[in-house]
Amino acid sequence: MKELLKRAAKRKEATLVLLFALLCALVSLRAPSYLSGKNVNTIANDSALLVIASLGQFLVILIGGIDLSVASNIALVGMTMSLANVAFPGLPAALLLPGGSAMGAATGAFTGLLVAYGGLPPIIASLGTQCIYRGVVYLVLKGSWVTATKMSPGFLALPNTPILGVSSMVWIAALAAAAVIVFMRYTASGREVYAYGGNKTAALFAGVRSRKVEILAFVASGALAGLASVLWVSRYGVAQSETAAGFDLQTVAACVLGGVSMSGGSGAAIGVAIGALFFGAINNALTVVRLSPFYQMALQGFVILFAIVSNTLIDRRNQMKLAARRSV
Amino acid sequence: MGQTILEMRGVSKFFPGIKALEGVDFSMRSGEVHALIGENGAGKSTLVKVLTGVHRPSSGELLFKGEALELRDPTDARRAGIAAIHQDASMFPDLTVAENVFSGHLLRGRAGLLDWRAMRERARELLRRVELEVPPDALVRELSVAERHLVGIARALSEDASLVIMDEPTSALSLREARDLFRIVRQLRDEGVAILFISHKFDELFEVADSYTVLRDGRYVGSGAMRDATVDSLVRMMAGREMGQLFPERPALEGAAERPAALSVEGFSRAGTYRDVSFELRSGEILGLFGLVGAGRSEVLRSVMGLEGRDSGTVKVFGREARIRGPRDALKLGMALVPEDRQAQGLILEMAIGANVTLPQVADLAKGPFLNPAAEAELTKEYGSRMEIRAAGWGENAKNLSGGNQQKVVLAKWLATEPRILILDEPTKGIDVGTKAAVHAFVADLASKGMSIVMISSELPEVLGMSDRILVMHEGRVAALFDRADADEDSVMRAALGADEERGAAS
Numbered sequence: 001m002k003e004l005l006k007r008a009a010k011r012k013e014a015t016l017v018l019l020f021a022l023l024c025a026l027v028s029l030r031a032p033s034y035l036s037g038k039n040v041n042t043i044a045n046d047s048a049l050l051v052i053a054s055l056g057q058f059l060v061i062l063i064g065g066i067d068l069s070v071a072s073n074i075a076l077v078g079m080t081m082s083l084a085n086v087a088f089p090g091l092p093a094a095l096l097l098p099g100g101s102a103m104g105a106a107t108g109a110f111t112g113l114l115v116a117y118g119g120l121p122p123i124i125a126s127l128g129t130q131c132i133y134r135g136v137v138y139l140v141l142k143g144s145w146v147t148a149t150k151m152s153p154g155f156l157a158l159p160n161t162p163i164l165g166v167s168s169m170v171w172i173a174a175l176a177a178a179a180v181i182v183f184m185r186y187t188a189s190g191r192e193v194y195a196y197g198g199n200k201t202a203a204l205f206a207g208v209r210s211r212k213v214e215i216l217a218f219v220a221s222g223a224l225a226g227l228a229s230v231l232w233v234s235r236y237g238v239a240q241s242e243t244a245a246g247f248d249l250q251t252v253a254a255c256v257l258g259g260v261s262m263s264g265g266s267g268a269a270i271g272v273a274i275g276a277l278f279f280g281a282i283n284n285a286l287t288v289v290r291l292s293p294f295y296q297m298a299l300q301g302f303v304i305l306f307a308i309v310s311n312t313l314i315d316r317r318n319q320m321k322l323a324a325r326r327s328v
Numbered sequence: 329m330g331q332t333i334l335e336m337r338g339v340s341k342f343f344p345g346i347k348a349l350e351g352v353d354f355s356m357r358s359g360e361v362h363a364l365i366g367e368n369g370a371g372k373s374t375l376v377k378v379l380t381g382v383h384r385p386s387s388g389e390l391l392f393k394g395e396a397l398e399l400r401d402p403t404d405a406r407r408a409g410i411a412a413i414h415q416d417a418s419m420f421p422d423l424t425v426a427e428n429v430f431s432g433h434l435l436r437g438r439a440g441l442l443d444w445r446a447m448r449e450r451a452r453e454l455l456r457r458v459e460l461e462v463p464p465d466a467l468v469r470e471l472s473v474a475e476r477h478l479v480g481i482a483r484a485l486s487e488d489a490s491l492v493i494m495d496e497p498t499s500a501l502s503l504r505e506a507r508d509l510f511r512i513v514r515q516l517r518d519e520g521v522a523i524l525f526i527s528h529k530f531d532e533l534f535e536v537a538d539s540y541t542v543l544r545d546g547r548y549v550g551s552g553a554m555r556d557a558t559v560d561s562l563v564r565m566m567a568g569r570e571m572g573q574l575f576p577e578r579p580a581l582e583g584a585a586e587r588p589a590a591l592s593v594e595g596f597s598r599a600g601t602y603r604d605v606s607f608e609l610r611s612g613e614i615l616g617l618f619g620l621v622g623a624g625r626s627e628v629l630r631s632v633m634g635l636e637g638r639d640s641g642t643v644k645v646f647g648r649e650a651r652i653r654g655p656r657d658a659l660k661l662g663m664a665l666v667p668e669d670r671q672a673q674g675l676i677l678e679m680a681i682g683a684n685v686t687l688p689q690v691a692d693l694a695k696g697p698f699l700n701p702a703a704e705a706e707l708t709k710e711y712g713s714r715m716e717i718r719a720a721g722w723g724e725n726a727k728n729l730s731g732g733n734q735q736k737v738v739l740a741k742w743l744a745t746e747p748r749i750l751i752l753d754e755p756t757k758g759i760d761v762g763t764k765a766a767v768h769a770f771v772a773d774l775a776s777k778g779m780s781i782v783m784i785s786s787e788l789p790e791v792l793g794m795s796d797r798i799l800v801m802h803e804g805r806v807a808a809l810f811d812r813a814d815a816d817e818d819s820v821m822r823a824a825l826g827a828d829e830e831r832g833a834a835s
Contacts, residue, residue: 188694195687198676205635205665205673206687206741207655265678 047280048173056224057251064264065122071247072134078229093154100230108222112215148237198265330358339388363537367760381405411484412493426451426464454482474505575793590780596641602804616795662748674738677727682708711740732763
């Protein structure tokens with residue numbers, strides 16, 4: 001047990017957990033209800049979508065890229081699935097979850113193909129598909145909304161069905177996190193993603209196929225965005241042209257908060273999940289302490305930067321200790 | 329030779345748990361080229377870092393031009409007149425030569441604005457001094473490595489440096505480029521600049537250095553005039569070992585001529601890189617592949633392995649024609665390539681030793697999609713301990729290892745695939761004498777057990793000491809093929825320089 005704790009303390013994510021605890025303690029002083037069961041549930045619910053989408057972004061960042069099409073993917077797939085629900089209300093709504101993932105996987109694969117075969121840098125390829133996907137949403141909806149009144153009750157209940165006192169949305173996020181953790185830690189493909197992100201040339205020499213890894217990362221990002229999108233539109237009861245606008249950067253921030261290196265090759269899925277939860281906890285805290293909404297955005301940015309900077313500094317200090325030991 | 333310009337007295341540098349330098353006394357005169365010699369880990373880098381203000385010594389003092397010198401950061405060192413030209417030539421590739429020369433101390437004119445005209449003119453002057461014929465407006469990206477070194481020297485000159493530190497300046501230079509560099513180094517010396525020269529290559533130390541200091545395990549071992557030293561005496565000081573032990577005894581290959589070919593390369597050509605290269609690797613032999621940097625040796629072998637394209641050429645593996653489209657195909661045929669640049673091509677620095685060792689076959693070891701930690705651990709342990717990798721554990725990240733141990737990880741990784749044909753590209757580049765000897769012994773042992781090995785090397789003694797036959801390339805073509813018995817330094821070097829070819833053309 002002691003050994004386990006020691007090992008845990010050495011990990012990058014340990015700092016984040018400490019910061020998280022610090023935030024909770026500070027906010028609780030001001031608003032004791034912050035850590036009540038009810039509010040913790042709210043935080044989990046509010047973070048679930050970010051957890052899911054960030055786990056996809058995580059794979060793209062791991063290979064040294066960035067996926068800017070996450071938000072418009074959510075808008076496009078979310079719209080399509082809600083329209084499908086409106087058109088076929090008799091279809092079991094739960095089928096739309098795998099349906100959304102599959103469609104997201106396809107839209108993600110398109111971006112991945114542009115990277116793998118078109119030779120585009122991920123940031124450019126996903127910027128292009130971001131515009132295309134969002135553009136399609138504009139074309140189809142022409143400014144109109146798909147509202148809750150048109151959606152089936154089963155669809156609207158998708159995210160909110162309680163199972164053992166926790167909403168289905170949180171369960172789905174937890175399952176997604178578990179799946180990504182297992183994939184990255186315990187499969188050969190996951191190992192190849194890390195290898196490719198860590199050093200593309202060395203990975204190539206070792207027989208890792210670059211195109212496979214690139215497409216895989218974008219398919220994962222798209223599939224998770226697609227999964228999140230179904231929960232998104234059913235939770236908020238609306239699909240419109242601005243759905244999830246600005247969400248890309250939140251997923252990036254969650255990854256960085258979770259200790260994922262933007263240069264690729266290092267970071268853990270568990271860190272990303274914690275990072276996304278932390279992000280949700282910050283937003284919630286700002287509401288709980290009754291801060292004027294006008295301050296919220298700026299303060300949110302400040303807290304995130306603070307967390308990232310302290311995380312980086314502590315990590316760098318550890319690195320320097322190591323480097324010093326070695327440079328003899 | 330001038331007066332003493334630098335003196336270190338009892339300088340120590342301690343890191344948590346490690347004494348990197350311990351009570352080192354060291355002095356240099358102006359107008360001399362002083363070689364700093366020692367194995368990797370002997371303390372050379374730390375000494376340079378102390379001199380350039382990167383590390384502050386734990387104890388001891390520095391005297392520069394007769395005065396006590398305290399360096400708080402690299403800027404202090406530069407102001408004092410100590411300039412370092414680093415291995416990887418820390419340059420800005422997308423800036424011009426002039427901008428690089430004056431980076432960190434840009435010339436200013438009126439109103440504090442940059443005076444580009446003055447900088448360009450002054451740069452032109454400095455470039456003339458280092459005999460580099462490029463315009464000050466050329467981008468550094470477009471220059472060769474050798475030219476970049478000269479720009480580095482021009483930068484040192486622009487700061488009126490009286491002590492210039494050159495850390496492995498020739499590691500990426502061809503012989504001719506190195507000669508040019510040495511001429512400039514001597515010229516600087518004659519102008520009174522002190523040059524601290526670090527290199528692993530003895531031949532160039534004897535060529536360019538006036539005096540030397542040897543470090544071992546962070547301690548001063550001795551110093552003296554280069555003309556009084558011999559390779560043997562220096563190696564003894566560095567390692568406490570005789571030169572004769574450097575290469576393992578290898579009996580002549582039995583029935584060499586009748587041995588079947590393990591690998592036949594026929595008619596390999598790629599426009600602008602190599603032309604009509606053919607050779608045969610006999611089973612169980614070590615074929616040394618010698619040539620100057622840029623002769624196309626690594627490129628040919630990378631094409632053989634399917635890592636790079638080619639215009640024409642066929643490969644036969646044990647007599648059968650093979651289509652190798654990449655490392656996976658090569659792996660199936662029992663071939664492995666240990667690349668030249670271990671950090672860039674060989675290792676995933678952020679990954680554990682174990683994950684690095686098993687990477688080429690991680691998918692084959694896996695059970696379905698899932699990793700097989702037991703099989704991976706076994707493989708890592710077997711080859712890791714065979715290579716005697718020194719690390720806290722197999723879970724440690726590759727980036728935390730020393731250069732020699734990193735090289736062992738790369739070797740372990742490819743040996744673990746149990747190849748029948750092994751291609752080694754500069755297997756001992758930049759590693760210390762001790763590890764070098766271990767690698768040589770290991771390679772000889774592999775060959776004696778029947779492995780067929782191509783060893784690309786730029787070090788003549790290594791090629792002569794290890795190979796059964798020696799293939800020499802010059803400017804993209806096969807220049808000569810020697811049996812070990814017929815090869816000597818002179819003939820191999822002549823072939824590599826293309827000297828015989830020119831003579832042939834003249835007659």
